[in-house]
Amino acid sequence: MSALTMEKTTEEAATSAAKPVELVSPAAPAKPASENAEKFRAVLKAVIPPVFGLALLIGIWELISLKGGSIPNPAVTWKAAVALFSNPFYENGPNDLGIGWNILSSLKRVAVGFGFAAAVGIPLGFMLGRFRFMSSMVDPIISLLRPVSPLAWLPIGLLVFKKADPAATWTIFICSIWPMILNTAEGVRRVPQDYLNVARVLNLPEWQVVTKILFPAVLPYMLTGIRLSIGTAWLVIVAAEMLTGGVGIGFWVWDEWNNLKVEHIIIAIFVIGIVGLMLEQFLLFIAKRFTYETR
């Protein structure tokens, strides 16, 4: 502490040598302390508003539960959540599984549907971005189908696959594929002309144009598409599972509604939110790793 103060004061002396009057300022030795206070204040500034917001939310919830009657208050819900998460992976017959299994099976459906969407959507996006004919051909179809709720496709999935589980995966596929195609195509169209000119001067073969220039240049756009897709997929899976049943967080919500365990429904809402947030943050992290500085 004292060494630090010494350094500070000598530095101060050196910089203010031109103005000797200010050299004897009493504020100089107290500086490190005020710096710490500054840091502390910055942390407070970052933490206080979200905490305040959360407290407000819980306060409103408490008020509503006082008036409404049927909605459980935060304390009851918290106790139920502790009980629920103390054993998230219990198995009590095929229709009574822990919340952990339900979350995992929802995530698995999202992963499979999403994986198929990536496998189809990304190459398709590349072709749309690269060949004008393709994009003029397919764009109207995409514009027509994209606004349709993915749940409208659920019966088609049930019809084709004859089973509930692949049908739910199918709706995930449908809702994930549009952002994937459109963002990839947009990325391909936005590849800087300079890079393509390099490819032309070098006479690179098409496969090398794709691997060395298009793919790395498009990757950030593709990751944006993936992020949007995962977000929608996680929204849609809850609704799809409510309709198809089986195991899954959406089905679990519906089941708990039938059991009239409202506190579990509220817990599920938080769980869905937190999982969605984690998916988003994870993909943002990946996107940051693969974004190149162009300057």
Next chain:
Amino acid sequence: MSKPLVKIEDVGQTFDTKNGKFVALRDINLDIREGEVVSLIGHSGCGKSTLMNLIAGLTLPTSGVLLCDGREIAGPGPERAVVFQNHSLLPWLTCFENVYLAVERVFGTKEGKPKLKLRTAAALEMVRMSHAMDKYPHEVSGGMKQRVGIARAFAMEPKILLMDEPFGALDALTRASLQDELMRVMSETGATVVMVTHDVDEAVLLSDRIVMMTNGPAATIGQVVDVDLAWPRDRLDLVEKPEFAKYRAAVVDFLHRKHLKKAA
């Protein structure tokens, strides 16, 4: 005088725009001989970059014909390497990999990997970038990026090297040191170079001939100055030479008296 490497015959270039046809270039006739350095100079919008893109084959002329080594230029190719104004290094490859990509493309069918790597390293050595070859472009300065761009072009051992305002985006001091480097590399390799520039000193310092272009639209070659200064040139000596002042004056006179840009 050696034989012409590039022949440009009655070339014109017209673009279709929203307001109808725009004539960018007309009646361009120019021979570029082997081993000479030619500068294209003119006010902005005079079509000097358009002409360079035509030689590169990045665009095709609407009239006339361009020949390189007796064959019509039908598209871009590695025998006409381009140094782009904004370096155009691929940001996801290191400096070494950027040069290697070009080397592999040109010599990959004939030579093995160790030889290709040697070529790449030699090219980077030539522009004094060996110390930074494993860095990514965003980790090095603007001047260093352009050095790598020049190394990439020279490493391809092109018949002709095309440079589109290679030092336009650099500060004056960096530009001067890169010009000196370029002169050294050109004299070591005996390269044929076409360079677009708007810097009079740069044109006189680096060129055997300066091709001065009239203002667009429908720009063409206004005048050609032969710069008869002995190689190697030294910028400090040249400043004191009366010939240098004379050539400089000729270019300035053309650009600022005869073809003053009206609304700059």
